[in-house]
Amino acid sequence: MANVKILLADDHKIVRDGIKLMLEPQAGIDVVDEAENGEKALEILKDQIVDIVVMDINMPIMDGITATKKIKEKYPDVKVLALTMSNDDLHIRQMIQAGASGYIMKSAGRKELKDAIDAITEGKHYFSDEATESIMMDLVKGKGKSTGPDPIHITDRELEVLELIVQEHTNQEIAEKLYISSRTVDAHRRNLLQKTGARNTAGLVKYAFQHNLISSGKDK
Amino acid sequence: MANVKILLADDHKIVRDGIKLMLEPQAGIDVVDEAENGEKALEILKDQIVDIVVMDINMPIMDGITATKKIKEKYPDVKVLALTMSNDDLHIRQMIQAGASGYIMKSAGRKELKDAIDAITEGKHYFSDEATESIMMDLVKGKGKSTGPDPIHITDRELEVLELIVQEHTNQEIAEKLYISSRTVDAHRRNLLQKTGARNTAGLVKYAFQHNLISSGKDK
DNA sequence: TTTACTCTAGGTATTAATACGGACGGGCCG
DNA sequence: CGGCCCGTCCGTATTAATACCTAGAGTAAA
Numbered sequence: 001m002a003n004v005k006i007l008l009a010d011d012h013k014i015v016r017d018g019i020k021l022m023l024e025p026q027a028g029i030d031v032v033d034e035a036e037n038g039e040k041a042l043e044i045l046k047d048q049i050v051d052i053v054v055m056d057i058n059m060p061i062m063d064g065i066t067a068t069k070k071i072k073e074k075y076p077d078v079k080v081l082a083l084t085m086s087n088d089d090l091h092i093r094q095m096i097q098a099g100a101s102g103y104i105m106k107s108a109g110r111k112e113l114k115d116a117i118d119a120i121t122e123g124k125h126y127f128s129d130e131a132t133e134s135i136m137m138d139l140v141k142g143k144g145k146s147t148g149p150d151p152i153h154i155t156d157r158e159l160e161v162l163e164l165i166v167q168e169h170t171n172q173e174i175a176e177k178l179y180i181s182s183r184t185v186d187a188h189r190r191n192l193l194q195k196t197g198a199r200n201t202a203g204l205v206k207y208a209f210q211h212n213l214i215s216s217g218k219d220k
Numbered sequence: 221m222a223n224v225k226i227l228l229a230d231d232h233k234i235v236r237d238g239i240k241l242m243l244e245p246q247a248g249i250d251v252v253d254e255a256e257n258g259e260k261a262l263e264i265l266k267d268q269i270v271d272i273v274v275m276d277i278n279m280p281i282m283d284g285i286t287a288t289k290k291i292k293e294k295y296p297d298v299k300v301l302a303l304t305m306s307n308d309d310l311h312i313r314q315m316i317q318a319g320a321s322g323y324i325m326k327s328a329g330r331k332e333l334k335d336a337i338d339a340i341t342e343g344k345h346y347f348s349d350e351a352t353e354s355i356m357m358d359l360v361k362g363k364g365k366s367t368g369p370d371p372i373h374i375t376d377r378e379l380e381v382l383e384l385i386v387q388e389h390t391n392q393e394i395a396e397k398l399y400i401s402s403r404t405v406d407a408h409r410r411n412l413l414q415k416t417g418a419r420n421t422a423g424l425v426k427y428a429f430q431h432n433l434i435s436s437g438k439d440k
Numbered sequence: 441t442t443t444a445c446t447c448t449a450g451g452t453a454t455t456a457a458t459a460c461g462g463a464c465g466g467g468c469c470g
Numbered sequence: 471c472g473g474c475c476c477g478t479c480c481g482t483a484t485t486a487a488t489a490c491c492t493a494g495a496g497t498a499a500a
Contacts, residue, residue, distance in 0.1 A: 009274060012305060012326035014333065020240010021426070036327075062448085099282040106232035113234065156445065166426060168419040170486065185451050190488075191446095201487075205425035206386060226496085287470075377477065390456065403479050421457075 004121050005049060008034045010056040010083065015106070022110050029117065038067025039122040045071065050078055052120055055100070057091055067096045072099035079120045092127075094181065100218060102126035154195060161188040165201060166208045187192040224332075224341050225269060228254045229261040229287065230276035230303065235326070239274060242330050249337065265291065270298055272340055275320070277304040277311055285314045292319035322346035361425025374415060381408040385421060386421075387426045387430045 006023060008031060009018045020031045033048055035041035039062040041053060053071060057064040068080045072166040080093040080101040092103055101120045104112055105128055116126035154162070157178075164174040173190065193199070196207040225242060228236045228251060235293055240251045251267055252355040255261035261273060271292060277284040284425055288300045302315040302323040321340045324332055355430035373381070384394040392407065395402040413419070416427040 013327040013329045015235060015238060015240055016328050018235060021241035022234075022237055083234075100493085107232045109233045110237050117381040129277075157341075157447065165422055168426070169422070180447085181449055183451095184447070186487080187448075193488080199488095200390070201421045201426045202385055203388040205422045206388070206429070209429045211427070375476065392456085400477085401479055403481095404477070406457080407478075413458080418459095 007050040038062030068098040258282030288318035
């Protein structure tokens with residue numbers, strides 16, 4: 001059997017180098033290329049045969065979830081192993097829905113990484129214990145009900161509003177920016193409160209940060 | 221000359237393993253131990269001779285900035301190389317003030333890591349281009365004035381209030397929790413708005429996340 | 441076509457937050 | 471001692487946000 005061809009997608013070179021050094025000595029595994037964001041990864045796939053993409057979730061320009069969706073659309077045979085820092089239920093679910101074959105955290109060790117790649121190579125799936133537990137909790141809860149964080153779907157418009165809220169704009173200002181009534185903004189805001197389970201603006205901003213919906217919220 | 225003894229402090233095992241694999245083949249460098257948070261790093265230093273601590277900033281339990289301060293207090297000869305994902309001015313400055321000898325980002329490559337360690341071993345400092353630029357900007361600006369993030373000092377009480385705000389509490393609730401008048405909470409809130417430059421609650425929460433100060437704000 | 445969802449918008453009301461003021465005791469430090 | 475900062479509290483006022491409810495136009499799916 002030919003070697004497994006890996007593409008690394010992570011915005012931190014140290015992480016890429018680290019994974020590469022961990023994998024390269026392994027027999028049967030070749031890291032054929034690297035990408036520092038989802039867009040680059042897609043470009044590389046155009047003219048490079050790859051078996052597995054090891055994909056970070058948090059990346060600039062194009063995040064791992066979006067990239068995974070696009071990869072599975074265009075190259076359904078390419079497997080994706082999600083790699084992330086957080087153990088966020090939402091991210092795990094989103095990656096699985098996007099078509100990832102596995103999910104491990106950066107706090108995992110070399111062995112787990114190897115195990116995950118082996119499992120995926122054999123056409124199986126690999127989820128870290130934490131991810132498995134999270135998914136099981138969902139099944140137990142019976143398809144996201146009751147108190148669970150639920151499969152909440154925030155619409156595009158709501159996301160726009162949320163971003164402007166995070167940018168410290170008032171409803172009036174948001175209304176002007178989006179060319180809608182402030183009442184509409186108010187409605188979106190209430191929907192956001194309800195969907196996110198937040199009590200107030202503080203909760204919305206917190207939600208945005210914890211689920212990384214912030215794009216340009218950087219300092220200064 | 222004896223080998224340089226390195227202690228890795230990062231909560232992500234993959235990152236630790238990666239760095240280790242990058243450094244170990246290098247002549248003259250030994251990774252003698254690892255820690256997944258600042259507290260562990262301090263414990264290790266108790267009975268382990270270490271020359272340089274490669275320290276991540278974002279870590280659970282005890283962050284890199286706090287850990288660096290404590291290390292420089294107890295073991296002034298131990299050098300610290302800060303390692304981080306963000307290029308946040310504030311973090312850079314805080315780490316330098318805490319006593320770090322260098323600062324590089326995870327998006328840096330193997331060569332930069334090696335260069336940084338070499339420089340620090342020789343008693344010099346090493347700052348990535350981005351960090352240098354940021355510091356230079358400060359010098360140009362003349363000691364943090366005008367638009368700069370200033371040497372704002374948030375008092376303990378204000379911090380308590382801020383934390384409760386982030387936890388989605390209203391002024392009344394905060395007042396009850398702290399056994400003070402809601403008017404006082406209001407005053408603290410106004411001072412926070414003024415000090416942080418925020419326009420409203422959203423800005424305060426954003427500030428809290430970007431600079432810090434959230435301890436247990438995790439999901440669920 | 442019905443169903444469902446999104447986006448839109450309004451009415452009415454209450455509560456919370458923000459913007460100005462000013463004031464006072466305590467602790468720390470030159 | 472005399473200032474300075476901190477933490478505490480109040481008055482007044484305006485603006486913003488939140489809580490209810492209803493509801494139509496558009497679109498996409500069943």
